[in-house]
Amino acid sequence: MKSVIRVFMFLIISANIFCSTIKVNKVRMNNNPPQLVFDLSGSSATYKSTYDEYNRLLFLEIPKATLNTKVKNSEFVGKYIEELNLINYGTALGVFVKLRKNVGYKTYSLKNPSRIVVDFKSNIKKQFTVVIDPGHGGKDPGSIGFGKYKEKDIVLSVGKYVREELGSDYDVIMTRSTDVFIPLSQRSRVGNKAKADL
Structure with a gap:
């Protein structure tokens, strides 16, 4: 009799488990x-x-x-x-x-x-802020190399490249993104105002 009761209980429990199964x-x-x-x-x-x-x-x-x-x-x-x-x-x-x-x-x-x-x-605020400061610009060409390459043009191109590389992971700010002259004091002000990490 006990074995019959055990089998019966097993069937009830199994049925309950089967009935409560969720299918994705x-x-x-x-x-x-x-x-x-x-x-x-x-x-x-x-x-x-x-x-x-x-x-x-x-x-x-x-x-x-x-x-x-x-x-x-x-x-x-x-x-x-x-x-x-x-x-x-x-x-x-x-x-x-x-x-x-x-x-x-x-x-x-x-x-x-x-x-x-x-x-x-995908609009989560990124954890770190990086300021990129391409030197020179505008009236200040920086060093002039072979073939009249100007330092201000090279550092601006490199700065834009670095911005693209870092942009997916960090908030990136550039002190200048065009050929303009920015005084040194204003460059540091950009970074301080943004509370940049780097």
Whole structure:
């Protein structure tokens, strides 16, 4: 009799677990607004999220969920996502989203239909400010080299190049971006006013 009761209890528990399983039916990327969306079966969705700021890694855990569709991770790589991985743990679905630099996010769930949404935005204030000061300019040519190359032109070209290289990671300010003369005192004032880190 005890073995019959045990089998009966096992069947009830198994049925409850099976009935409560959430299926992730579709994973999609919206462009306007930029969103990563998980379409789920059922009327409501719960999830846990953590963020590793150093590695820019967002982790979502969807309890009692299984992936019910094929996902090609490379299709989600773009302006906001550097890498996407989904792992079935059996009792939960784990979602690893590596964000691009200077990308922010907001997660929330919606009903009717049930889904989990990750909103992206790229207007986060950059952590450091760099001031680039191309010397000379305008009436001050600086040194004049072979073929009458002027120092003011070379340093301006190099300054613009450095601005492009650093622009994705830092707030970059130039004391001059055209051929104008700026006094030394005004150059330092630009950096101080911006509270530049470098």
